[in-house]
Amino acid sequence: MSDATQFTPRGPRPRRIFSAPNIFLYGTLTVVAAYYALPLYVMITTSLKTMDEVRAGNIFSLPTQWTIEPWIKAWATACTGINCDGLSRGFWNSVRILIPSVILSISIASVNGYALANWRYKGAEFFFAVLMIGAFIPYQVMLYPIVLVLRAVGDFFGFQLYGTLGGLVIVHTIFGMPILTLLFRNYFSSLPEELFKAARVDGAGFWRIFFQVMLPMSLPIFVVAMILQVTGIWNDFLFGVIYTKPDIYPMTVQLNNIVNSVQGTKEYNVNMAATLLTGLVPLVIYFASGKLFVRGVAAGAVKG
Numbered sequence: 001m002s003d004a005t006q007f008t009p010r011g012p013r014p015r016r017i018f019s020a021p022n023i024f025l026y027g028t029l030t031v032v033a034a035y036y037a038l039p040l041y042v043m044i045t046t047s048l049k050t051m052d053e054v055r056a057g058n059i060f061s062l063p064t065q066w067t068i069e070p071w072i073k074a075w076a077t078a079c080t081g082i083n084c085d086g087l088s089r090g091f092w093n094s095v096r097i098l099i100p101s102v103i104l105s106i107s108i109a110s111v112n113g114y115a116l117a118n119w120r121y122k123g124a125e126f127f128f129a130v131l132m133i134g135a136f137i138p139y140q141v142m143l144y145p146i147v148l149v150l151r152a153v154g155d156f157f158g159f160q161l162y163g164t165l166g167g168l169v170i171v172h173t174i175f176g177m178p179i180l181t182l183l184f185r186n187y188f189s190s191l192p193e194e195l196f197k198a199a200r201v202d203g204a205g206f207w208r209i210f211f212q213v214m215l216p217m218s219l220p221i222f223v224v225a226m227i228l229q230v231t232g233i234w235n236d237f238l239f240g241v242i243y244t245k246p247d248i249y250p251m252t253v254q255l256n257n258i259v260n261s262v263q264g265t266k267e268y269n270v271n272m273a274a275t276l277l278t279g280l281v282p283l284v285i286y287f288a289s290g291k292l293f294v295r296g297v298a299a300g301a302v303k304g
Contacts, residue, residue, distance in 0.1 A: 047071060047273035054268050070267070074274035080257035081246065087277055090254030093165065094234060094281075097250055101169045102229045105176035106222065112177070113184025114210050118196050128185070135178030143242060146171060150243070168243045168250075172233050180225050187221040188214060223292035231282045251278050 042059050047070050049063045078086040115121070116128050147162060150170075154161035161167035191214070199209045240250040249257075255278045259271045286293070 043272045043276055047269050047276060049269055051265075051267060051269060070269035070273040071277070073267075074258070074270050074277055078258045078270055078274060079261060079263065080249075080254050081261075083246075087251055087254050087258070087274055090249055090251035091277075093244075093248050094251040096165055097168055097172070097240075098230065098233050098281075101172040101176070101233050102226060104169070105173045105180055105229055106225045108173070109177055109180030109225065110184045110218070110222070111210065112181040113186075114188050114214055115206075116181070116185045117188035118209075118214075119206065128181075131178045131181050135182065139175065139238065143238075147242070162243065163245045165244065165248055168239060171239055171243055172229075172236070175239075176229055176232065179228070183225055183228075184218075184221060187218065191217060220292050223289045227282075227286055227289065227293050230285050234282050235279075 045062055046054060046059065048066050048068070050065055050067055050069075053064060074086055075088055075091075076086045077084055080086075080090075083089070112131075116124055150162040150167045154167075161170070195213055196209060199213050204212070235252060236250070237252040237256065240253045241256075244250070244253075255274050258274050
């Protein structure tokens, strides 16, 4: 064997970094990223400027005089109608709505999905079909009937549901049920069926299999469900303005009142700061658990 044959390199040829496909791919990604990042950049820089600098008109320039006063005002002293306590009250109202709504909806939907995927009880397909129909009914169609139902249920049990945070929690829990049940059903169906059968052979029942077999393997789908619910509930405006009252408005309604206020001078820096504060919670949760979100989707969360 000659030396030339002995040392001939093997394997695939190395790819060129600056090939035409790579330039097109990364160029497209850069343009798309800039398109979505530019409004965020404008919001952040505007929120850190004084109003004199905002009125100068150059929205893309960095602040020459950095200030966090708009953020402080948006949080603590901006006026929303007759109240001038900023977004702080709406923030805590949103927290009181978000936490029980997310816990209840995910807990119930996970059990529903587990039962539909692994326990073929009588009427399961009909129940699942009803849930799926509910997922595609426009929210606007259900607004007034839900008002009547909340009032009737409250009158029957002797306490008020409509116009309370508890009533809004129930609404968010119910409306989150169809899509979350679908996600959990598809995820549990993608898990190896042998694990379920082995647990049944060992004598494990419904709840023992759920807590000791299914839940330890379901962190990614729970993260997917949490991100979907947190984003939907925290950013909700329609349900918040209809099913609550001014004293307990969520943060999104408070933001709308600040931005659309017709009293005094339009303070665009305060409006931008208020908008960023309102969207901060979903952004933090997504960036903190983004990898698990991708794992949950890839592991069967959206498979039919």
